[in-house]
Amino acid sequence: MTPEPVRIAVGPKDSELLERAIARGGATLSDPDTARALVWNGGPAGFPGRLPAGIEWVQLFSAGVEEWFDTEVFECHPGIVFTSAAGAFAKSVAEHALALLLAGVRHLPEQLRARRWRQTDFFPHIGTLRGATVAVIGAGGIGRELIDLLAPLGARVIAVNRSGAPITHPAVIETVPAHRLSEIWPRTDHVVVAAPATPATRHLIGRDELIQLKPTSWVINIARGPLIDTDALVAALRDGAIGGAGLDVTDPEPLPDDHPLWDLPNAIVTPHDSNPPQLRTTAFADHVAENVARFVTGRDLIARIDVATGY
């Protein structure tokens, strides 16, 4: 006897991409009435007040679910497991962080401006991540993905997380707790900021931190603008106190047209586009396929929402 297929519905919008993800996960597309799970690609506004009795699990599209907590959706469906898309978008942001860091280390901004063959000018400025120490501040989804990308390049990672609980990874030479952050600046070659924005992380990097870095250090921010003191960064970039900065997020954001960062030759500003809409859709489909596979085989789901703690 073949086992009964696991039936999963998609709504409120049809989506071929999500239908394929459900199939990839080993389940069968069905109507909500006969489904055991629902992949919901809309917001909380149109969410059904009462779900069909067979639904055990609902997968939501957003990584942050604050607006869902503002509704009564979770309270109205106490027996149902909800999962968010938390972590699904980390890979694209980590890829962007690596692109910015490598562009900096390989001196691409200056090389892109060249209009003639300047080999001997550029030779001394070409760096490598091989053997370089990279501080990854914030070892959540994005930080951990980035560590995976840095490993084969031969970088040595100092990971910074809240607790200092050691991150076991061949590329991680040390895990430093957030309260000992001040130790890392003179010891690292480059810094990637991947920490959440909280009152405690505001201006985590300012003048005192930047002057301890090296004239070849690149500072990458793909998290939130206010984690870096922009004025101090502009000064450090102007003075050559650091090698450069790659910023996908800024403070203020959007960056005004007359801001000095636009004109600094050692700054790369990308307008918060590390995770553009078209990549989000694909990344969500991958997340769905993974969670469907886990549901089908009875394993723990990724990014289960804890209604008590609110995330």
Next chain:
Amino acid sequence: MTPEPVRIAVGPKDSELLERAIARGGATLSDPDTARALVWNGGPAGFPGRLPAGIEWVQLFSAGVEEWFDTEVFECHPGIVFTSAAGAFAKSVAEHALALLLAGVRHLPEQLRARRWRQTDFFPHIGTLRGATVAVIGAGGIGRELIDLLAPLGARVIAVNRSGAPITHPAVIETVPAHRLSEIWPRTDHVVVAAPATPATRHLIGRDELIQLKPTSWVINIARGPLIDTDALVAALRDGAIGGAGLDVTDPEPLPDDHPLWDLPNAIVTPHDSNPPQLRTTAFADHVAENVARFVTGRDLIARIDVATGY
């Protein structure tokens, strides 16, 4: 009884970096007269006509050893194993190739030129290597290193080598022999040229190949300029037939000041600086440490020169 240390000499120039590499490999620095091996950081001109009787192995500094074959060094020392630095410099070149490819895929050249926050302009142009197919043409040292870097980014590699002997790697979806190269163009998203320059590989990429690629495809060349037909490439970049090109090597090279490639917004030209002198020295030290460790433990040495075949 402690085993006798393996003694290795460095010459003709003293080098702290190489002395440390010998120690890292588990051997002890000594004079040539009492050494079992010699790490030679000079050219063939000053090489001793007769080596001390205890020398079994000589490590040379160059990756290509044509100029050594022009002398009689190998013939004069028939009982001695010579190794070159072949492969030692592949990691830096592979890192450069990745920097160029990611810069292209993440639309960095255009973003670096922006002088205001152009998020909605840029969103549709931000690509990803995740799920993208990358053809790596030439699966020698550089190609294999690059495949290791592409793997955690989720790229799917079509590897092209002479024989088509399958390359076993989780990221490689197919290995295509050079004589079936014409099949890959419509099937790949991006192309990295990492093949040697031979009469057979001249203009390996020309008009007919470029028109089969996608308007989002990046073509990276870190091998030798003549592998790409430059005029055809310029035309494809102008027409938007491909997304862009990242070139560390050009034809002609050096690229003349008035060459159109300097002004094309979707071309990144770096002046053959993927493996600058200061990185070569470090990479050679790593190569030495590895070969010393192999020598000490009696394993096969890397990059052993075969005097009969000439490389």
